Amino acid sequence: MTVDTLRLSAEEANRLVTQGEVSSDELYRAYLDAIGERDPELHAFLYVCENDPGEGIPIAIKDVIGTRGIPTTAGSKILESYVPVYDATVIANCRKRGLRVIGKTNTDEFAMGSSTENSAFGPSHNPWDPTRVPGGSGGGSAAAVSAGLAPWALGSDTGGSIKQPAALCGHVGLRPTYGTVSRYGVVAFASSLDQVGPVARNVRDCAFLYSVISGRDTNDSTTVDVPRVELPTADDLKGLRIGVPKEMNGAEGIESGVTAAVQSALERAESLGASVEECSLPRSVDYGVACYYLIAPAEASANLARYDGVRYGLRDDGADFREMVMRTRDAGFGDEPKRRIMIGAYALSAGYYDAYYGTAQKVRTVIKREHDELFERFDVLVSPTSPTVAFPIGAKIDDPVAMYMNDVLTIPSCMAGLPGMNIPCGLSEGLPVGLQLIGPQFGENTIFRAGHALEQAIGFDVVPERLR
Amino acid sequence: MARITKEEVLHVARLARLELSDDDVAKFQEQLSDILEAVSKVSELDLSDVPPTAHPLAIANAWAEDVPRDCLPLDDVFANAPDRDGDYFRTPPA
Numbered sequence: 001m002t003v004d005t006l007r008l009s010a011e012e013a014n015r016l017v018t019q020g021e022v023s024s025d026e027l028y029r030a031y032l033d034a035i036g037e038r039d040p041e042l043h044a045f046l047y048v049c050e051n052d053p054g055e056g057i058p059i060a061i062k063d064v065i066g067t068r069g070i071p072t073t074a075g076s077k078i079l080e081s082y083v084p085v086y087d088a089t090v091i092a093n094c095r096k097r098g099l100r101v102i103g104k105t106n107t108d109e110f111a112m113g114s115s116t117e118n119s120a121f122g123p124s125h126n127p128w129d130p131t132r133v134p135g136g137s138g139g140g141s142a143a144a145v146s147a148g149l150a151p152w153a154l155g156s157d158t159g160g161s162i163k164q165p166a167a168l169c170g171h172v173g174l175r176p177t178y179g180t181v182s183r184y185g186v187v188a189f190a191s192s193l194d195q196v197g198p199v200a201r202n203v204r205d206c207a208f209l210y211s212v213i214s215g216r217d218t219n220d221s222t223t224v225d226v227p228r229v230e231l232p233t234a235d236d237l238k239g240l241r242i243g244v245p246k247e248m249n250g251a252e253g254i255e256s257g258v259t260a261a262v263q264s265a266l267e268r269a270e271s272l273g274a275s276v277e278e279c280s281l282p283r284s285v286d287y288g289v290a291c292y293y294l295i296a297p298a299e300a301s302a303n304l305a306r307y308d309g310v311r312y313g314l315r316d317d318g319a320d321f322r323e324m325v326m327r328t329r330d331a332g333f334g335d336e337p338k339r340r341i342m343i344g345a346y347a348l349s350a351g352y353y354d355a356y357y358g359t360a361q362k363v364r365t366v367i368k369r370e371h372d373e374l375f376e377r378f379d380v381l382v383s384p385t386s387p388t389v390a391f392p393i394g395a396k397i398d399d400p401v402a403m404y405m406n407d408v409l410t411i412p413s414c415m416a417g418l419p420g421m422n423i424p425c426g427l428s429e430g431l432p433v434g435l436q437l438i439g440p441q442f443g444e445n446t447i448f449r450a451g452h453a454l455e456q457a458i459g460f461d462v463v464p465e466r467l468r
Numbered sequence: 469m470a471r472i473t474k475e476e477v478l479h480v481a482r483l484a485r486l487e488l489s490d491d492d493v494a495k496f497q498e499q500l501s502d503i504l505e506a507v508s509k510v511s512e513l514d515l516s517d518v519p520p521t522a523h524p525l526a527i528a529n530a531w532a533e534d535v536p537r538d539c540l541p542l543d544d545v546f547a548n549a550p551d552r553d554g555d556y557f558r559t560p561p562a
Contacts, residue, residue: 330486
């Protein structure tokens, strides 16, 4: 039988393979054919595997996640020739379920960015309109899932790198609760924030993939035991208490088409039985981005100190050790990692530590407390995921501060360690609008239930119009 | 707030072990100043009674059984090394 990879969910693909209607190899080849056809335009992949072992269905992997024997670059020249000698725990978990890596997807360098334009290997393109960005940093995984180049994918999210690309490409992406998914074998960016999570075509696939990758791992001491994942089935929202933080829905820069699509989804939620009430996060939205762009760079400056040209990665020439290290890092890092390393080094340096890093850590407490208080009254919080639909490639690349504001709505919950999921909720100017569902820590099952019911009611077609 | 100086850019670049070209120094002086101005917003709040948060989960001391296990074979350890001398990573002289 012919496989229409544009329409196939992971659940259905898995059914086809387990019931013997399509072999694992046939399915894998169908996705390779789709990559051959559409990836020259989209550049979702940095590396395509010709025949990864396994008996199950394919999965695409963001190129910050280490894969044994398969190049892992983090979108950086400094890791261009790096081939991991072990699998990340999330990859080992996927392999236990028979999943086959189909390729490594493009990312902003070291997952630092909101558009994939910071990739050392060139940007990915949005399947809905290739002149526009797919979001970032996980734009490669997003474009791959949206364009039917993989049934699902893994991403990583520090301040919005799963949720925002899912919004801009019109599919589902979950940033899980901090500590639920192992980071062992994942290229580190900001360790108090980084989380690996699923990228999928629908909420049930997203929930299932989350169940595959989550759980305590002795190789990552920040991981904890995770409540049993329930695949959502209900199509009503009876009893669900939705909070609508006014600052996240009225923030400066939110496009009117985005507001309209989210409003219409909230009306549907009410008609499905949920209660919808306005609430407030007075300081989280105003101060979230500033807080994030101190804490994440500070942690990045420490994490990226390991790229010294000694044990792996690029090495440049130098007369002595110090010169070799400095030249290697200048040649290997692009501008965005350099900016963040320097901001981080500045924020941590003698004389500035208390004013910058120390203050940001206290603001983080304020943000966490504001969210904790809301979850005494609400089950989920709802807002747009991104203030805008996908923007043109090149529009913000020369203005780092404008680029950072793309994350204004995804960052606050990340700072608080909370799970958040994007579901598509409509179109504006022909491009997808994303709705963000935020839950309390370990509230994934509630998010899945709410997201699934809304997804059924909205009936958004995740296949980009130009590919139908 | 004050823009950062060229000397400060060179100072953080040294801290971060980055050898920057002159063009880069000028570009980053401008961009880092813009970023620092934006993030300085955190100083507007009264935080006198607020403790810092380093980590979003209330966990401490994740214990694991102390069981010996195999480590990576040496050839794997050196598989990505730019330069090797027997069982050592080779670098230019310190």
